[in-house]
Amino acid sequence: MSNTNPNSQETPENEQGVEQGSENLETVSQEELDAATADAIAEAQETQAPQEDVLSVEEQQAAEIADLKEKLLRAMAETENMRRRSQKDKEDALNYGVTKFARDMLTISDNLRRAIDAVSEEDRENETVKTLLTGVEMTESELLSTFSKHKIQLIEAEGKKFDPNLHQAMFEIENPDVEPGTVLQVVQPGYVIADRLLRPALVGVSKGGQKKEEAHVDQKV
Missing domain, CATH: 2.30.22.10 (Head domain of nucleotide exchange factor GrpE)
Incomplete structure (x- = not known):
């Protein structure tokens, strides 16, 4: 009988099993490493995502502020233009509102002047004519003074x-x-x-x- 223990000897089959085990260990280690790397990358992306979102919100808010500012400036400009137009319309109404009436009154002024000019120097010596002429001249003077009050x-x-x-x-x-x-x-x-x-x-x-x-x-x- 032989004292050699068959279990203590390394057979080709055992050696092949060891090599396959080593390869399996190496394969598992690489997969775990890849998985760990993928998890790290995902975590980093999740960490950076809120920052990108914050920047996007800030840019959106800045754009909204600029748009509101432009609308405000336009509204202020339109309000100022309306105020100026209203002021001009008011001034025109005060200055030119009586234009038609004033043009009609000019005929009365013309007739008063014609009446005064029609009186000869000889007739002016007559007391009755002189008194009447004085009244007509005063009427003309008052009319011209009224014209002046209305910028005529x-x-x-x-x-x-x-x-x-x-x-x-x-x-x-x-x-x-x-x-x-x-x-x-x-x-x-x-x-x-x-x-x-x-x-x-x-x-x-x-x-x-x-x-x-x-x-x-x-x-x-």
């Missing part, structure tokens, strides 16, 4: 340079002593209300210009 002013035309914005030429007057385009006669006075023309002045304008120079004939032969 007489256009000073005679002797002024013709202005198409204020004057309306009715005829021309030959006068070489004055500059052409000078108002020499006022047929009907004109008026302005505030800074607008209420009625143009009807005027006669000079033409011709400077005097003609005398012709000199050279008599030298």
